[in-house]
Amino acid sequence: MIILDGKKISNDIKDEIAEEVKKIKAKGEKVPHLAAIIVGNDGASLTYVGSKVRACERVGFESTLVQLSNTISEVELLDTIEELNSDDNIDGFIVQLPLPDQIDEQKVLLAVNPDKDVDGFHPMNFGRMALDMSTFIPATPFGILELFDRYGVETSGKHTVVIGRSHIVGRPMSILMGRKGFPGNSTVTLTHSRTKNIEDITRQADIIITALGIPEFLKADMVKEGVTVVDVGITRVPDVSKKRGYKITGDVDFESVSKKASYITPVPGGVGPMTIAMLLKNTLLARERHSNKS
Numbered sequence: 001m002i003i004l005d006g007k008k009i010s011n012d013i014k015d016e017i018a019e020e021v022k023k024i025k026a027k028g029e030k031v032p033h034l035a036a037i038i039v040g041n042d043g044a045s046l047t048y049v050g051s052k053v054r055a056c057e058r059v060g061f062e063s064t065l066v067q068l069s070n071t072i073s074e075v076e077l078l079d080t081i082e083e084l085n086s087d088d089n090i091d092g093f094i095v096q097l098p099l100p101d102q103i104d105e106q107k108v109l110l111a112v113n114p115d116k117d118v119d120g121f122h123p124m125n126f127g128r129m130a131l132d133m134s135t136f137i138p139a140t141p142f143g144i145l146e147l148f149d150r151y152g153v154e155t156s157g158k159h160t161v162v163i164g165r166s167h168i169v170g171r172p173m174s175i176l177m178g179r180k181g182f183p184g185n186s187t188v189t190l191t192h193s194r195t196k197n198i199e200d201i202t203r204q205a206d207i208i209i210t211a212l213g214i215p216e217f218l219k220a221d222m223v224k225e226g227v228t229v230v231d232v233g234i235t236r237v238p239d240v241s242k243k244r245g246y247k248i249t250g251d252v253d254f255e256s257v258s259k260k261a262s263y264i265t266p267v268p269g270g271v272g273p274m275t276i277a278m279l280l281k282n283t284l285l286a287r288e289r290h291s292n293k294s
């Protein structure tokens, strides 16, 4: 069994990006600038955005954090997005999800300038991804592809089962794994909350990518020998033995499933850090496209 070590690979990627930033600086050019909008004070979202900003510092990017109140109106948020769209200093930005109920998420995603949409959530970028055109690939799926690439995990002709159809992970992942090329060329089954007898499907899988949010959902008797397992779940489970009062738990019963797996991602230290590294990569790409235009 080989651990797909997202912590190590994400550090390698950040080192590679930091080298690129050094070259940019040496030429006297402007370094990449990522901005993040966060609405409200949800603990998990604040943690993720904090990690994204710290990662920017580590590779030498500029970063801007825009923190807005939970009670902000949709119009105010759209105005803030417009400001970032027209700020020539900013190469790319994200609006951290989820958003409060008074805000229509679809309107927000549509408002982001596709050239600055480093999350790859705008319908234009999502459509380009589905059509094999160059675009920003959403960071979590991009990170999973990168892990397959760097560890040489064979995906061609394999049966990939994706669990969860979220717009951020499951849906794009199902599209990417079926695309022509490597990683891709898989036969993909997209399962979700209405799927019947899911264990009959997961037992046939060569590769399982789970993004469900149910702690330790995937058990050893649901997988076949030699499976590759990618765990995108990050649920906070109460744990009094921890100082912060919770532990981060994935969708996979790692203890038992890892004994049957050929490759597996841990939680934490698997997909999570890869997401951040790939967001930085998309920001570097956004800056390149931006400077080619101006």
Ligand code: GUN
Residues within 6 Å of the ligand: 094, 095, 096, 097, 098, 119, 139, 140, 168, 275
């Ligand atoms: N919420 C959970 N994951 C993500 C992500 O990748 N991007 C944004 N913007 N919000 C998220």
